[in-house]
Amino acid sequence: MNWPKEKKVLALCGGVGGAKLALGLTKILPPEQLSIAVNTADDFDHLGLRICPDLDTVTYTLAEVNNRETGWGRANESWHCMEALAELGGETWFKLGDRDIATHLFRRSQLNQGLSISQVTANLCQNLGIAHSVFPMSDNPVGTEVKTDSGWLDFQHYFVEQQCQPKINEIRFVGAEAAQPSPKFKAALEDSHLGCVIICPSNPFLSIDPVLAVCGIRKLLTEIDAPVIAVSPVIGGKAVKGPTAKIMQELALEITPNTVVSHYADFLSGFVLDRQDAEQQHRLPASIAVQVCNTLMISLQDRIELANECLLLAQRIG
Amino acid sequence: MNWPKEKKVLALCGGVGGAKLALGLTKILPPEQLSIAVNTADDFDHLGLRICPDLDTVTYTLAEVNNRETGWGRANESWHCMEALAELGGETWFKLGDRDIATHLFRRSQLNQGLSISQVTANLCQNLGIAHSVFPMSDNPVGTEVKTDSGWLDFQHYFVEQQCQPKINEIRFVGAEAAQPSPKFKAALEDSHLGCVIICPSNPFLSIDPVLAVCGIRKLLTEIDAPVIAVSPVIGGKAVKGPTAKIMQELALEITPNTVVSHYADFLSGFVLDRQDAEQQHRLPASIAVQVCNTLMISLQDRIELANECLLLAQRIG
Numbered sequence: 001m002n003w004p005k006e007k008k009v010l011a012l013c014g015g016v017g018g019a020k021l022a023l024g025l026t027k028i029l030p031p032e033q034l035s036i037a038v039n040t041a042d043d044f045d046h047l048g049l050r051i052c053p054d055l056d057t058v059t060y061t062l063a064e065v066n067n068r069e070t071g072w073g074r075a076n077e078s079w080h081c082m083e084a085l086a087e088l089g090g091e092t093w094f095k096l097g098d099r100d101i102a103t104h105l106f107r108r109s110q111l112n113q114g115l116s117i118s119q120v121t122a123n124l125c126q127n128l129g130i131a132h133s134v135f136p137m138s139d140n141p142v143g144t145e146v147k148t149d150s151g152w153l154d155f156q157h158y159f160v161e162q163q164c165q166p167k168i169n170e171i172r173f174v175g176a177e178a179a180q181p182s183p184k185f186k187a188a189l190e191d192s193h194l195g196c197v198i199i200c201p202s203n204p205f206l207s208i209d210p211v212l213a214v215c216g217i218r219k220l221l222t223e224i225d226a227p228v229i230a231v232s233p234v235i236g237g238k239a240v241k242g243p244t245a246k247i248m249q250e251l252a253l254e255i256t257p258n259t260v261v262s263h264y265a266d267f268l269s270g271f272v273l274d275r276q277d278a279e280q281q282h283r284l285p286a287s288i289a290v291q292v293c294n295t296l297m298i299s300l301q302d303r304i305e306l307a308n309e310c311l312l313l314a315q316r317i318g
Numbered sequence: 319m320n321w322p323k324e325k326k327v328l329a330l331c332g333g334v335g336g337a338k339l340a341l342g343l344t345k346i347l348p349p350e351q352l353s354i355a356v357n358t359a360d361d362f363d364h365l366g367l368r369i370c371p372d373l374d375t376v377t378y379t380l381a382e383v384n385n386r387e388t389g390w391g392r393a394n395e396s397w398h399c400m401e402a403l404a405e406l407g408g409e410t411w412f413k414l415g416d417r418d419i420a421t422h423l424f425r426r427s428q429l430n431q432g433l434s435i436s437q438v439t440a441n442l443c444q445n446l447g448i449a450h451s452v453f454p455m456s457d458n459p460v461g462t463e464v465k466t467d468s469g470w471l472d473f474q475h476y477f478v479e480q481q482c483q484p485k486i487n488e489i490r491f492v493g494a495e496a497a498q499p500s501p502k503f504k505a506a507l508e509d510s511h512l513g514c515v516i517i518c519p520s521n522p523f524l525s526i527d528p529v530l531a532v533c534g535i536r537k538l539l540t541e542i543d544a545p546v547i548a549v550s551p552v553i554g555g556k557a558v559k560g561p562t563a564k565i566m567q568e569l570a571l572e573i574t575p576n577t578v579v580s581h582y583a584d585f586l587s588g589f590v591l592d593r594q595d596a597e598q599q600h601r602l603p604a605s606i607a608v609q610v611c612n613t614l615m616i617s618l619q620d621r622i623e624l625a626n627e628c629l630l631l632a633q634r635i636g
Contacts, residue, residue, distance in 0.1 A: 048366055048426035078398050084420035089445045090427065098416040102402035108366030109408065127407040 003029065003311045007195025010188045011036045012137075014207020015054045016071040016241055017233060017297075018200030019061035021310070024303030025198070026062055026132050028311065035133040037185045039202070040117065041144040041173050041210030042155050046094055047085075049104035050111055053156075054207065055121055055136060056103060063128035071241060074099045093161045118182045133184060137211045140179035144210055145172050155206070164243040168250045171205055176213035189220050196314035197221065199230035201295060203244045204263050205251070221267035227317040229270030229310060231295055232257045236276040240296060258283045270313045272306070289317045321347065321629045325513025328506045329354045330455075332525020333372045334389040334559055335551060335615075336518030337379035339628070342621030343516070344380055344450050346629065353451040355503045357520070358435065359462040359491050359528030360473050364412055365403075367422035368429055371474075372525065373439055373454060374421060381446035389559060392417045411479045436500045451502060455529045458497035462528055463490050473524070482561040486568045489523055494531035507538050514632035515539065517548035519613065521562045522581050523569070539585035545635040547588030547628060549613055550575045554594040558614060576601045588631045590624070607635050 003009075009029055013022050013036050022036050036058060043052040053072065060066035060074055067073045077097035086092045096104070103124065110120040116139040125134050144155035148166035158166060181189070188194065202208055212218045221228055237255050239245040245255045253259045257273050257280050271288050273281060274295040281290050291313035297303045321327075327347055331340050331354050340354050354376060361370045371390065378384035378392055385391045395415035404410045414422070421442065428438040434457040443452050462473035466484035476484060499507070506512065520526055530536045539546055555573045557563040563573045571577045575591050575598050589606050591599060592613040599608050609631035615621045 047423040048430055049423070074402075078396060078416065080396050080416035081399065081420045081423070084392075084417035085424060087445065088420055088424045088442065090420065090424040098396065098398035098419075099402035101416075101419060102399045102406055102408065105365040105367070105399070106403060106406045106408040112366055124406065127405065 003033070003315070004195065005033070006193055007033070008188070008191055008193045009034050009196055009198060009311070009314075010194060011198045011200055012208060012211050013037065013054070013058055013200045014039045014202025015042075015057040016202075018054070018202035018207065019058045019066070020297040020303050021198070021200045021231060021306055022058055023061050023300070024297070024305070024307030025310075027300070027304045028307050031131040031133065035135070035184065035188045037135060037137050037182075037188065037211060039207045039211050040136040040138060041142040041176070042159070042206075043117075043141070044143070044154065044156050046156070047091065048108065049096075049101070050108050051094070051096075051104055052107070052117070052136070055134070056100070058134055059121070059124055059128055059130060062125075062130045062132065062134065065128070073097050094156060116182075118184060135182050135184040137182060137185055137217070138179040138214045139182050140175060142176045142179045142210055142214065143174040144206060145174055146170070147172070159206075159243075164246065168247055171209070173210045173213045176210060177215055179214045181214050181217055185214075185217075189217070189224060194224060194226040196226050196311070197224070197228040198310050198314070199228065199264065201231040201233040201240070203233060203239075203242055203247070204260055205244070205247050218267070227269040227314050228264075228267045229272065229313050229317070230260065230264050230268055231272040231306065231310060232260055232274055232277065234260060234277075235274040235296060256280060256283070261285065261288055270317050272309055272313060289313060291316075321351070321633070322513065323351070324511055325351070326506070326509055326511045327352050327514055327516060327629070327632075328512060329516045329518055330526060330529050331355065331372070331376055331518045332357045332520025333360075333375040334520075336372070336520035336525065337376045337384070338615040338621050339516070339518045339549060339624055340376055341379050341618070342615070342623070342625030343628075345618070345622045346625050349449040349451065353453070353502065353506045355453060355455050355500075355506065355529060357525045357529050358454040358456060359460040359494070360477070360524075361435075361459070362461070362472065362474050364474070365409065366426065367414075367419070368426050369412070369414075369422055370425070370435070370454070373452070374418070376452055377439070377442055377446055377448060380443075380448045380450065380452065383446070391415050412474060434500075436502060453500050453502040455500060455503055455535070456497040456532045457500050458493060460494045460497045460528055460532065461492040462524060463492055464488070465490070477561075482564060486565050489527070491528045491531045494528060495533060497532045499532050499535055503532075503535075507535070507542060512542060512544040514544050514629070515542070515546040516628050516632070517546065517582065519549040519551040519558070521551060521557070521560055521565070522578055523562070523565050536585070545587040545632050546582075546585050547590065547631050547635070548578065548582050548586055549590040549624065549628060550578055550592055550595065552578060552595075553592040553614060574598060574601070579603065579606055588635050590627055590631060607631060609634075
């Protein structure tokens with residue numbers, strides 16, 4: 001892969017799937033050529049802590065201290081605080097490992113000192129030894145809520161406490177319209193050296209849509225010269241992880257790559273399709289450049305190869 | 319010991335030494351006859367948590383989950399959160415064990431919900447299985463500060479971060495004059511069945527003085543009918559633990575039981591003196607009833623026996 005040295009790449013990213021591709025990209029591109037904007041609409045206050053699930057998944061993944069079994073939290077984790085909290089009758093539906101709690105204490109402490117979530121994230125990255133630029137989509141609060149048959153639910157209560165069981169009728173991102181993109185996100189999108197935007201294979205409805213909903217972002221994506229490409233989060237009619245397929249069904253959408261492409265239609269110029277779905281290619285709009293490859297990321301090599309395929313597609317589009 | 323069933327006992331208590339005697343008292347007196355008012359002037363916000371060192375020491379001690387080696391924190395503790403926080407470059411001068419953090423998260427969470435520190439403490443006690451009534455001296459914030467040669471220092475920065483090394487010239491309790499006694503503290507002092515007040519062997523200057531400084535408390539102690547007795551925190555010219563002796567020296571006070579008695583002169587009617595200091599008895603004012611016994615609490619039996627001696631003295635005064 002000979003990605004031009006003067007061209008920069010911006011990845012839009014949610015949690016697990018997105019973080020895997022982000023890791024692959026960091027293995028190919030030097031820090032000055034890659035930046036990663038992360039969904040913060042899942043963030044919430046809990047036990048007085050400020051918890052940013054997607055930022056933590058991305059930073060733990062890039063620092064290679066992430067828990068690969070669970071897809072969230074840190075590796076080599078212990079649970080003594082949660083055990084003691086359970087004994088005290090405290091809230092334990094959101095599992096926080098002892099080492100993970102350090103991140104949330106650090107963040108709360110810095111936010112209390114007046115730092116923005118961008119600044120706190122930059123400090124966390126520096127202290128975790130992450131050279132690439134990782135930043136929140138916005139420094140303003142945005143909160144994902146899902147409408148179920150029993151009313152609107154905060155994201156974490158839906159996602160963790162109720163384990164995605166309620167049927168979703170509608171999704172909203174409270175505060176998104178008023179939220180400004182974070183300074184680094186705006187700068188990355190407006191950078192004249194921007195060579196491509198990669199939408200990672202995160203949940204389009206819960207992880208990418210909030211990023212796009214931040215004031216001005218979706219419009220900016222339709223206006224930039226650089227190609228915007230997305231990696232399919234759907235393989236063979238299923239999502240690799242998480243409730244993407246379930247939500248598509250509940251929203252009466254076909255669980256196919258084409259649904260994802262249609263979802264991003266206003267700004268998308270390229271799409272990375274899994275080999276298993278190669279026969280779906282003819283259903284995609286002719287205007288979309290397609291790269292067919294393996295998109296399932298099991299090994300680190302898979303992550304690097306998929307990152308490579310993304311850049312090949314971006315180069316092909318030009 | 320036949321302490322009358324209708325008479326109640328109120329203990330005023332700081333950290334380690336006070337907690338030991340409080341535990342002894344709980345082994346003699348049933349919950350309806352004993353209540354324990356605890357210093358909260360050492361409380362502080364740290365990493366977004368609300369930390370109440372003396373309340374925690376007392377509740378952990380009564381629940382028998384306290385760490386007996388350190389004198390603070392919980393037994394069987396792990397330190398994974400602190401290790402991770404150190405890696406993140408966070409503040410680690412105040413050591414928080416993984417299980418201990420659960421208490422601070424529980425407290426912060428309940429305070430954020432609008433509960434008072436009295437209510438949170440009652441909930442913690444209930445969940446830790448503590449039947450006796452433990453409450454803060456006040457629900458209003460009071461903060462101990464010490465004046466050193468380099469200016470005023472917050473208590474924890476003096477006590478923990480600087481390990482009591484700076485010389486103290488003066489001590490103040492910011493907010494104490496405006497602080498109201500907590501509801502249970504006021505009720506205990508005004509209870510017509512109050513049979514005695516016991517000032518536990520905690521640091522008179524750092525742990526008991528703030529309790530006495532809460533609006534109206536010192537005056538109430540001079541007015542009540544029940545005897546007020548104190549247990550000497552000084553044995554053989556030394557403090558059992560902590561900086562009591564060092565501070566007495568810095569404040570140009572003699573490190574003797576008599577200094578402690580003088581300090582409480584306006585309300586004290588009885589004093590428990592250690593056997594090692596028996597020869598000091600003649601120096602104490604004749605108006606003070608004195609009980610000479612072992613005051614060093616190594617074993618649980620020592621704690622119970624000292625509690626017994628306190629009640630014997632109170633009964634003797636009547």
